[in-house]
Structure formats: C-alpha cells, structure tokens
Amino acid sequence: MVPPCFTRGDxxxxxVMAQLDLTTEQWLTGxxxxxxxxxxxxxxxxxxxxxxxxxxxxxxLSACYPLSGxxxxxxxxxxxxxxxxxxxxxxxxxxxADNKKLAVLAVDPSSRISKGSILGDKxxxxxxxxxxxxxxxxxxxxxxxxxxxxxxxxTIILLEAAGFDTILIETVGxxxxxxxxxxxxxxxILLLIPGAGDELQGIKRGIMELADIILINKCDxxxxxxxxxxxxxxxxxxHLFQSxxxxxxxxxxxxxxxxxxxxxxxxxxxxxxxxxxxxxxxLESNRIRQRESxxxxxxxxxxxxxxxxxxxxxxxxxxxxxxIQTGQLLPSLAVHTLLKKLF
Amino acid sequence: MVPPCFTRGDxxxxxVMAQLDLTTEQWLTGxxxxxxxxxxxxxxxxxxxxxxxxxxxxxxLSACYPLSGxxxxxxxxxxxxxxxxxxxxxxxxxxxADNKKLAVLAVDPSSRISKGSILGDKxxxxxxxxxxxxxxxxxxxxxxxxxxxxxxxxTIILLEAAGFDTILIETVGxxxxxxxxxxxxxxxILLLIPGAGDELQGIKRGIMELADIILINKCDxxxxxxxxxxxxxxxxxxHLFQSxxxxxxxxxxxxxxxxxxxxxxxxxxxxxxxxxxxxxxxLESNRIRQRESxxxxxxxxxxxxxxxxxxxxxxxxxxxxxxIQTGQLLPSLAVHTLLKKLF
Numbered sequence: 001m002v003p004p005c006f007t008r009g010d011x012x013x014x015x016v017m018a019q020l021d022l023t024t025e026q027w028l029t030g031x032x033x034x035x036x037x038x039x040x041x042x043x044x045x046x047x048x049x050x051x052x053x054x055x056x057x058x059x060x061l062s063a064c065y066p067l068s069g070x071x072x073x074x075x076x077x078x079x080x081x082x083x084x085x086x087x088x089x090x091x092x093x094x095x096x097a098d099n100k101k102l103a104v105l106a107v108d109p110s111s112r113i114s115k116g117s118i119l120g121d122k123x124x125x126x127x128x129x130x131x132x133x134x135x136x137x138x139x140x141x142x143x144x145x146x147x148x149x150x151x152x153x154x155t156i157i158l159l160e161a162a163g164f165d166t167i168l169i170e171t172v173g174x175x176x177x178x179x180x181x182x183x184x185x186x187x188x189i190l191l192l193i194p195g196a197g198d199e200l201q202g203i204k205r206g207i208m209e210l211a212d213i214i215l216i217n218k219c220d221x222x223x224x225x226x227x228x229x230x231x232x233x234x235x236x237x238x239h240l241f242q243s244x245x246x247x248x249x250x251x252x253x254x255x256x257x258x259x260x261x262x263x264x265x266x267x268x269x270x271x272x273x274x275x276x277x278x279x280x281x282x283l284e285s286n287r288i289r290q291r292e293s294x295x296x297x298x299x300x301x302x303x304x305x306x307x308x309x310x311x312x313x314x315x316x317x318x319x320x321x322x323x324i325q326t327g328q329l330l331p332s333l334a335v336h337t338l339l340k341k342l343f
Numbered sequence: 344m345v346p347p348c349f350t351r352g353d354x355x356x357x358x359v360m361a362q363l364d365l366t367t368e369q370w371l372t373g374x375x376x377x378x379x380x381x382x383x384x385x386x387x388x389x390x391x392x393x394x395x396x397x398x399x400x401x402x403x404l405s406a407c408y409p410l411s412g413x414x415x416x417x418x419x420x421x422x423x424x425x426x427x428x429x430x431x432x433x434x435x436x437x438x439x440a441d442n443k444k445l446a447v448l449a450v451d452p453s454s455r456i457s458k459g460s461i462l463g464d465k466x467x468x469x470x471x472x473x474x475x476x477x478x479x480x481x482x483x484x485x486x487x488x489x490x491x492x493x494x495x496x497x498t499i500i501l502l503e504a505a506g507f508d509t510i511l512i513e514t515v516g517x518x519x520x521x522x523x524x525x526x527x528x529x530x531x532i533l534l535l536i537p538g539a540g541d542e543l544q545g546i547k548r549g550i551m552e553l554a555d556i557i558l559i560n561k562c563d564x565x566x567x568x569x570x571x572x573x574x575x576x577x578x579x580x581x582h583l584f585q586s587x588x589x590x591x592x593x594x595x596x597x598x599x600x601x602x603x604x605x606x607x608x609x610x611x612x613x614x615x616x617x618x619x620x621x622x623x624x625x626l627e628s629n630r631i632r633q634r635e636s637x638x639x640x641x642x643x644x645x646x647x648x649x650x651x652x653x654x655x656x657x658x659x660x661x662x663x664x665x666x667i668q669t670g671q672l673l674p675s676l677a678v679h680t681l682l683k684k685l686f
Binding site (some may be wrong): 016058061062063071090096150153154157185206208209233234237238241288291292294298299300302303304306307316320321324325327330331332333334335336338339342343 | 364397401404405408412456469480489493496497500549551552576577579580582583584631634635637638642643645647649650661665667668670673674675677678679682685686
C-alpha cells in the first residue's frame with residue numbers, strides 16, 4: 001500500500017509516519033524487485049537525521065550490505081564548463097544500449113536542499129533522463145549524520161542491492177568533493193578542456209594525480225589541434241608521477257561530448273581497467289581500504305558532530321576564532337580552554 | 344640556577360620538578376637572551392603530555408606569541424636519497440655567512456622518541472652542526488597532546504621569540520608529513536633527483552603542486568644533461584597547473600648539493616618570493632589562514648584523543664575494524680553502535 005505522498009522529480013515527499021509503516025523485509029523486497037519509488041524513498045530515508053529514520057535506515061542498509069559490492073563504481077570530475085553532463089550523457093546512453101543497469105549520482109559536499117540542485121541534473125542530461133531504465137539522483141542534502149560523503153556511500157549500497165551494475169558519480173562542487181569521490185569509487189575520470197594557449201583550463205591542485213583516465217573534451221571543430229596539443233602535454237606530465245598502485249597506466253583520451261566521439265574508446269579503457277584490477281587484486285584490496293576509511297571518516301565526523309552539539313560550543317568557537325584571526329590568541333591555548341569547557 | 348641534569352645532543356633531560364622551578368618570566372627572559380639550554384628545555388617542555396607541563400608550556404607560549412611571526416618559515420621535502428641534508432647544509436652555511444639567525448627543524452609525523460632520530464640529523468649535517476650560531480632540532484616526539492604538527496607549530500613560536508629570523512623545516516617522513524609542513528610554512532621547496540630514464544624519481548602524489556620552488560639536485564658530473572632534461576620536463580608539467588594564489592611563478596632550479604652550486608640562485612629566488620608575497624599581502628593572509636587551520640586541526644585532534652581515552656574505546660574499535668575489513672559489518676552501523684556506547 002502506497003501512502004499519500006507528493007512527488008518532485010525523482011524525489012518522493014511523504015509524511016514522516018508513513019515511512020515507518022514498512023518493515024525492513026518489505027523495503028528490501030521492493031528494492032530488489034525494481035520498485036523505483038521505494039528506492040527513492042529509501043535514499044531519502046538514509047539522508048534523514050531523525051533518529052527513528054536512522055534506526056530504520058541502518059536496518060535496511062545492513063540487510064542490503066551482503067547484496068552489495070558488484071557494480072563498477074566510476075567517479076567523474078572536471079571544472080565547471082568542462083562538459084561533464086554532456087559526457088556523462090553520451091557515455092550513459094552507450095552503456096544503456098549495451099544493457100548496463102546504470103545509475104548516476106551527483107555529489108556536492110557543500111550542498112543544501114535547494115531547487116537548483118534537485119532540478120539541475122535532469123535539465124542538463126535531458127536525453128539520458130528520458131531513458132526509463134536509468135536512475136539519476138541529485139546530490140544528498142547536508143543533513144546526514146555522517147555528512148554528504150557517508151550518504152553517498154550508503155546510497156551506493158542501496159543501488160547495488162537494487163541491481164544496478166554501473167554507478168557513475170559526478171562531483172559538481174568545489175573544495176574536497178573530488179577526494180571524497182576518489183575514496184568511494186573504483187575508477188576516477190578527470191575531464192579537461194584546452195584553455196587559451198596550449199595549457200588546460202583549471203586543473204585543481206592534486207586532482208590530476210588522482211585520475212586513472214584523463215579526457216580532453218571539445219576535440220571538435222576549430223579546437224581539434226589545440227585539444228591534441230593539450231593531450232600531448234598531459235601525457236608528458238603524467239610520465240613524471242609515481243606509478244599507480246593499481247599498476248594501471250594512466251591514459252589520456254580525446255573526446256567530443258558534442259559530437260559523441262571518443263566514447264567507445266573510453267568504454268574500452270574502462271573495461272580494460274576493470275579487467276586489470278580484478279585480475280591483479282587491486283579492486284578488492286582498494287575496496288577494503290575504502291571501507292576502513294569510510295569507518296574512520298564517519299566515526300570522526302560523528303564524534304566531532306556530537307561534541308559540537310554542546311549548547312555553547314558554537315558561541316565558544318566563534319569567540320576563539322575571532323581572536324585567533326587577529327593574532328591575539330594562541331591557537332593551542334584556545335584549544336586547551338575549549339576542551340576544558342567541553343569535558 | 345641550572346638544576347642537576349644530563350644531556351644527549353641537543354636535548355637536556357632534567358628531573359621533572361626542576362622544570363617547574365622557573366617562572367614564565369624567567370623562561371621568557373632566558374629565551375630572549377639567547378640561552379640555548381633554556382630554549383631546548385622549553386621545546387622539550389612543550390612536547391610533554393604531563394598536565395602540569397602543558398599548563399606551564401601554554402603560559403610560556405602565550406607570552407612568546409606576541410613576539411613571534413617575523414621569521415621566514417621555509418619547508419623542504421624530497422624523497423629519501425634526494426640529498427636534503429646536503430642541500431640544507433649548503434643553504435644553511437651560506438645563510439649563516441650572511442648573518443642570518445638560522446634554526447633547522449626536522450618533522451616526522453610518525454616519529455617516536457628514538458636514538459636514531461635524535462642523532463640522525465647532526466650526523467648528516469656535520470659541518471652545519473659545528474656552527475655555534477645555528478640551532479638544529481630533530482623531530483618532536485609523538486607525545487604532544489596535539490600531535491607532532493602542533494608541537495612543531497609551537498616550536499616555531501619559541502624560536503621566533505628567541506630571535507631566529509630563518510627557520511628551515513625538513514620533512515623526513517612519509518605519509519602526510521609534507522602537507523603538515525606546507526600548512527605551517529611560508530615557502531615550500533621540493534627536492535628531486537633524476538631517475539633512470541628522463542623521469543624523476545618518486546614524486547609523491549600531490550606534492551609537486553604544493554611546491555613554490557622545485558630543485559633538481561645532483562646536477563654534477565655525468566648527471567648534468569639528465570638533470571637539465573628533468574628540469575625541462577618539470578617546467579612543462581608545472582605549466583599545466585593552476586597558478587598559485589600567491590601569484591608566485593613556480594620556478595625550477597638546478598643545484599648540486601655536492602659541489603655547492605646553484606645555492607646563490609636558490610637564495611635569490613627565496614628572497615624574491617618573500618619580497619613578492621610581502622608586497623601583495625599573501626604572506627600575511629596565508630599566516631592568518633594557517634593559524635585558523637592550526638586551531639581547527641588541533642581542536643579536532645584533541646577532541647578525538649579525549650574521546651579515545653575511554654577505557655574500552657580501543658577494544659571496541661579493534662573489534663569493529665576486524666568485521667569491517669571482512670565486509671561483514673556495515674561501517675555506518677559500526678559508527679552508530681560505537682557512538683551509542685561512547686555517549
């Protein structure tokens with residue numbers, strides 16, 4: 001029985017009490033049977049900070065966990081304007097044509113619930129959105145008790161239990177979004193476009209070295225030569241870095257999101273990557289390392305969050321930060337004082 | 344009156360009670376007057392986790408804090424075997440010849456009190472160690488309540504109050520040592536040596552992009568051509584990265600630690616860097632950002648450390664980690680369970 005509810009896009013908003021009507025068994029069965037409405041509700045459930053919701057979410061996630069683990073988890077990042085949506089759309093459509101069960105997530109660690117982020121992805125990937133079999137979800141809200149990264153990791157568990165075999169995760173934000181995605185995916189793709197000269201536009205500090213596959217986009221029209229030069233530069237630069245633990249030789253591919261070219265070659269590289277890392281054990285050892293990080297990260301986040309719930313915490317913090325900024329207050333002393341107040 | 348004590352190298356070991364005999368005023372006067380014994384004791388004091396020591400250390404540091412801030416804080420890193428000690432020695436000797444008041448610190452975030460690390464630096468920089476005016480200190484122990492990074496930040500405060508105007512901080516370790524040093528220095532130098540082909544040996548992930556000055560060492564004898572090729576490769580690669588917030592154009596310099604060549608050019612670049620960043624305000628705004636980070640980092644570290652002092656914490660943690668590693672236990676559930684036990 002579906003309780004009274006209203007929808008916006010992919011999200012179902014339902015009265016709080018109604019979500020507790022289902023047993024874990026019912027949630028699980030529905031999700032495994034391909035019930036998209038239930039899957040969306042489950043994701044909304046795990047994003048909730050309400051204690052009763054968290055209890056239910058954990059019960060559901062624990063039931064899903066043994067069923068998870070079998071998807072290709074692929075992260076993709078790039079500066080604004082690099083053409084991520086067009087690329088994901090082209091890649092996604094070709095994967096669907098190959099009968100992949102595809103889900104696309106957006107992750108923005110600085111997100112808040114907003115109309116912009118709910119609608120944004122569908123607007124930018126209209127053709128892909130229209131495909132019935134794909135599941136697209138904008139970024140988690142910032143309410144999850146473990147933060148946006150934890151919410152995304154849990155969403156992956158639900159998606160895999162639901163049978164998706166390919167999960168593309170796009171970072172839309174700035175800051176530490178890329179590192180978070182890197183820590184929860186098997187393969188990390190960086191999308192670049194050539195800039196004014198022959199340098200590339202805006203490679204953020206530290207990101208290039210994370211990438212397994214680097215794509216030079218907009219290799220079309222007048223841009224072809226420039227894109228090829230940029231690709232050559234990137235190949236030379238990569239040569240300087242330490243080899244990857246995975247033993248995968250980082251590759252640079254030219255694509256045109258606009259003309260849809262380069263995508264089959266990209267898919268081929270993706271398949272080769274998974275073939276190599278399954279064979280040499282890296283995929284599995286990386287997954288182990290990632291769940292250990294998941295635990296550490298979420299534990300630290302949760303402890304700090306709990307401590308910060310002290311009624312005067314923010315007042316004390318703001319006051320200390322003001323005096324530290326001016327250089328009056330020794331940071332160690334501020335920490336010592338704050339800790340004595342807290343414990 | 345100096346209490347009975349014994350020395351090993353630069354460290355003075357004195358009976359606990361003796362350290363509390365001095366007032367903050369006496370500590371401060373001695374340090375400002377150039378009393379090296381007292382300075383060393385003060386650094387040992389700040390590294391102590393004993394609560395009475397911490398109270399005294401904070402009083403001393405608070406008194407020193409207004410006197411701090413005026414040194415050039417320079418970080419230097421590179422793989423083992425890159426020739427850091429030889430380079431620091433050459434650079435240090437030339438700085439001393441110019442009447443700089445130089446201190447050299449080693450930082451290894453994974454350190455423990457060990458004979459190896461106490462003696463290591465002096466052995467490797469023998470000529471520099473013999474100069475009476477230089478102050479060399481091996482890495483902090485891991486006992487500081489804020490960790491090794493906090494201990495180093497506090498040591499900088501003491502050194503600056505003591506009148507040192509140039510502080511070189513060398514990372515000797517692996518892991519996150521470099522990022523920690525980057526967060527407490529004004530200028531960050533990366534030392535590289537050419538490898539077998541024309542690639543450079545072992546540039547660690549993400550470090551190249553932090554550097555303000557990159558040195559290609561061992562540009563001597565048969566290696567000259569190879570070093571020049573390596574420098575050209577690095578210059579091309581840097582061209583791809585985002586410009587620095589400081590507006591400093593990252594430079595690549597060839598040096599020979601062995602033959603002492605390239606050091607005057609390095610010093611010239613260092614001076615130009617400080618000239619630029621003082622002029623455009625970056626030096627100051629970076630210092631503000633760094634003290635805000637200091638506070639955040641040390642606060643989080645101290646909170647997590649406090650919480651981990653719960654008698655059963657490590658038992659619960661180890662048990663959860665074992666089940667997470669095997670994939671049996673959902674990390675979110677482990678966090679939830681542990682948090683309920685703790686709070």
